[in-house]
Amino acid sequence: xxxxxxxxxxxxxxxxxxxxxxxxxxxxxxxxxxxxxxxxxxxxxxxxxxxxxxxxxxxxxxxxxxxxxxxxxxxxxxxxxxxxxxxxxxxxxxxxxxxxxxxxxxxxxxxxxxxxxxxxxxxxxxxxxxxxxxxxxxxxxxxxxxxxxxxxxxxxxxxxxxxxxxxxxxxxxxxxxxxxxxxxxxxxxxxxxxxxxxxxxxxxxxxxxxxxxxxxxxxxxxxxxxxxxxxxxxxxxxxxxxxxxxxxxxxxxxxx
Amino acid sequence: xxxxxxxxxxxxxxxxxxxxxxxxxxxxxxxxxxxxxxxxxxxxxxxxxxxxxxxxxxxxxxxxxxxxxxxxxxxxxxxxxxxxxxxxxxxxxxxxxxxxxxxxxxxxxxxxxxxxxxxxxxxxxxxxxxxxxxxxxxxxxxxxxxxxxxxxxxxxxxxxxxxxxxxxxxxxxxxxxxxxxxxxxxxxxxxxxxxxxxxxxxxxxxxxxxxxxxxxxxxxxxxxxxxxxxxxxxxxxxxxxxxxxxxxxxxxxxxxxx
Numbered sequence: 001x002x003x004x005x006x007x008x009x010x011x012x013x014x015x016x017x018x019x020x021x022x023x024x025x026x027x028x029x030x031x032x033x034x035x036x037x038x039x040x041x042x043x044x045x046x047x048x049x050x051x052x053x054x055x056x057x058x059x060x061x062x063x064x065x066x067x068x069x070x071x072x073x074x075x076x077x078x079x080x081x082x083x084x085x086x087x088x089x090x091x092x093x094x095x096x097x098x099x100x101x102x103x104x105x106x107x108x109x110x111x112x113x114x115x116x117x118x119x120x121x122x123x124x125x126x127x128x129x130x131x132x133x134x135x136x137x138x139x140x141x142x143x144x145x146x147x148x149x150x151x152x153x154x155x156x157x158x159x160x161x162x163x164x165x166x167x168x169x170x171x172x173x174x175x176x177x178x179x180x181x182x183x184x185x186x187x188x189x190x191x192x193x194x195x196x197x198x199x200x201x202x203x204x205x206x207x208x209x210x211x212x213x214x215x216x217x218x219x220x221x222x223x224x225x226x227x228x229x230x231x232x233x234x235x236x237x238x239x240x241x242x243x244x245x246x247x248x249x250x251x252x253x254x255x256x
Numbered sequence: 257x258x259x260x261x262x263x264x265x266x267x268x269x270x271x272x273x274x275x276x277x278x279x280x281x282x283x284x285x286x287x288x289x290x291x292x293x294x295x296x297x298x299x300x301x302x303x304x305x306x307x308x309x310x311x312x313x314x315x316x317x318x319x320x321x322x323x324x325x326x327x328x329x330x331x332x333x334x335x336x337x338x339x340x341x342x343x344x345x346x347x348x349x350x351x352x353x354x355x356x357x358x359x360x361x362x363x364x365x366x367x368x369x370x371x372x373x374x375x376x377x378x379x380x381x382x383x384x385x386x387x388x389x390x391x392x393x394x395x396x397x398x399x400x401x402x403x404x405x406x407x408x409x410x411x412x413x414x415x416x417x418x419x420x421x422x423x424x425x426x427x428x429x430x431x432x433x434x435x436x437x438x439x440x441x442x443x444x445x446x447x448x449x450x451x452x453x454x455x456x457x458x459x460x461x462x463x464x465x466x467x468x469x470x471x472x473x474x475x476x477x478x479x480x481x482x483x484x485x486x487x488x489x490x491x492x493x494x495x496x497x498x499x500x501x502x503x504x505x506x507x508x509x510x511x512x513x514x
Contacts, residue, residue, distance in 0.1 A: 172434075234443045
């Protein structure tokens with residue numbers, strides 16, 4: 001009885017210690033934002049901070065949330081991403097691995113709140129410019145098409161990125177040809193879509209997608225012989241943030 | 257009580273966002289890989305922590321940082337503040353210096369708090385066996401975002417076309433790619449995409465919109481976009497530069513000790 005109790009006690013103390021270390025880390029991460037806001041509000045704008053209570057309690061929530069996030073990341077998300085990468089490498093089926101890569105990219109992007117917001121805004125821009133019908137259904141249809149093309153492009157991006165890891169192709173040829181495509185398409189794309197297209201590259205990679213995709217890439221690169229996790233494991237996110245730029249501009253050319 | 261209801265609705269939204277990911281992962285695990293998940297309980301607990309943490313985080317941002325961030329962006333970009341009450345003053349791009357400084361500071365500080373960057377930095381430290389410190393990487397990325405956003409703010413104020421900046425940025429990235437230590441290149445590319453998510457996007461978008469609405473001659477719809485593009489291009493350069501400087505310092509040290 002005593003021994004069982006000791007084991008549990010020991011585990012709990014260990015977990016608490018790890019948790020408080022993460023908590024301190026998140027607290028430190030929040031200090032810059034608080035300083036910036038306080039400095040500009042008090043010295044530059046010279047106004048009192050409104051609603052101090054909400055500000056402080058909200059900051060506390062952010063710190064706690066960040067702590068739980070990092071704690072859960074190392075406990076659940078990283079291990080499953082990596083163990084799946086190993087399992088796929090062991091199974092040896094390239095087909096299923098690529099299907100998985102596509103689903104992961106498409107599935108995580110299609111529901112991304114930032115993307116939904118940007119697509120909606122883009123629809124309103126297009127309607128304002130008289131490029132599509134200004135009716136509610138016209139905007140919704142345009143926004144939906146935009147979202148689908150971004151999700152599709154992220155799915156394809158992860159597939160291409162995984163293929164690159166499998167084959168060991170050097171990454172810089174991809175980024176150079178990607179950049180060239182972006183520049184060439186910019187020349188012919190309607191002006192009103194360019195800003196949105198460039199921004200959509202940044203908003204597709206969400207807080208949940210990044211850890212999983214990184215774990216997948218690093219896991220694959222470390223379980224395939226002859227691949228270096230540092231050289232081959234990273235890069236998937238770059239693919240996911242470059243292809244939407246191209247696809248959104250193409251969508252603009254076709255639709256507008 | 258309303259607080260609790262707010263939190264519950266945020267929690268539900270987070271679960272909805274995470275659901276497709278969970279379906280893909282568990283679906284493939286069960287139907288394609290056909291093997292039980294190792295440490296099932298641990299993984300599920302980890303997922304629960306991530307969802308709970310993300311919901312708390314979003315709720316806190318919505319309650320504390322976003323309102324004041326938006327308010328400040330509005331006030332700093334308003335013509336009254338920029339012209340300092342002088343009604344006859346002709347405002348030029350140089351008068352927006354507080355805006356550039358604010359853009360720099362907010363870009364830097366929000367990137368330090370960005371959870372996805374933290375995730376990638378932790379992974380990079382693990383993979384490199386500690387050679388790439390998580391803090392060094394995060395600082396480099398945050399500096400990149402800070403410079404990018406203040407330059408983006410300048411672009412909105414000056415009204416120069418976005419794609420010239422982006423094209424020049426692309427050329428710099430490509431040139432750097434060939435002179436940077438190979439090992440850092442993929443990580444540098446990735447750090448462009450991770451910087452702009454939960455914290456940075458809403459605050460930066462508010463700044464861009466405030467600028468485009470308040471600067472004479474700009475349209476919110478045409479000039480308000482583009483800051484995020486800057487924020488995801490400059491970290492790539494910053495991380496490669498960081499690697500170049502680190503390599504240079506190591507070489508110089510070696511030369512000195514010889």
